[in-house]
Structures are given as structure tokens and as C-alpha cells.
Amino acid sequence: MPLVRIALPAGKSDSYRTQVSNQVYQALRETLEIPEGDRFQVITEHSGGTLVADPTFMGMKRTADFISIQIFLSRGRTTEIKQALYRSIAQRLATSPGIRPDDVMIVLTEVGLEDWSFGRGEAQYVLNPPAWAKKVPA
Secondary structure, eight states, X not given: OOEEEEEEETTOOHHHHHXXXXXXXXXXXXHHOOXXXXXXXXXXXXXXXXXXXXXXXXXXXXXXXXXXXXEEEESOOOHHHHHHHHXXXXXXXXXXXXXOGGGEEEEEEEEOGGGOOOBTTBOHHHHSOOHHHHOOOO
């Protein structure tokens, strides 16, 4: 269910892009417990000043390897789960392909079940809500 947009500097190898893609997906699987195969990502490369990040905002030391990750997901995750996701992505990307945590910016955009159409012009989550959306709070 998450849709992930990853913006990274131009000129990175296919292996680099694959590692970033895989690490973000695995972090989503672990922290948000998304189902296997729920993988929708748009990866764009930017050159010539089209990926701009202040090098020191919020006390960071950003380099030319800065990447931006925007994740669209359904509403309802706790702050703790979101923080776990941020940590997992940053740690995984530090391990492979070796991106410094200061160079990883993550933004979550929460949307409702009615905001998703996976094809056929239908709002599948409205027509058939996923099990996690049917849970009644205690």
C-alpha cells in the first residue's frame, strides 16, 4: 500500500539504485508489516541543481549524496512506528549502499483508504478494506 518516491543524485549505478530500493522496501516490510509484493516505487535521478537540500538545516552535514524519500501511506500509524521506520531506513541505507544518515531525508504523507486506486479505475480499499483497516480499537 505505500507508494515510495525516491529522489537521488544522477550518475549512480544500477546496483546502487537497486540497493536503495531494496533497503527501503525491507524497512517498510519490517516496521509497517506491509505484505510481500506490496512494492510500488518511483526512483528519479537529479542533476544540475534539480535536487536541492540545504547542507546544514536542522544540524545535518549533508553532502552531494543526499537523497529524498517520500512515502505515501494510509493513515493510522503511531509516532513510535513512524520513528522506527525512519531509523530502519537510515540504518539500512548506511549499511548498503553506504549512504550517510545525514544524507537521508524521509517525509511521510498520510492518505485515506479512499485515496488509493491500484488499477481498473476502482478504489480497491473502499470496495474491500484490508484486514488491518477493519480492526476495531480496544
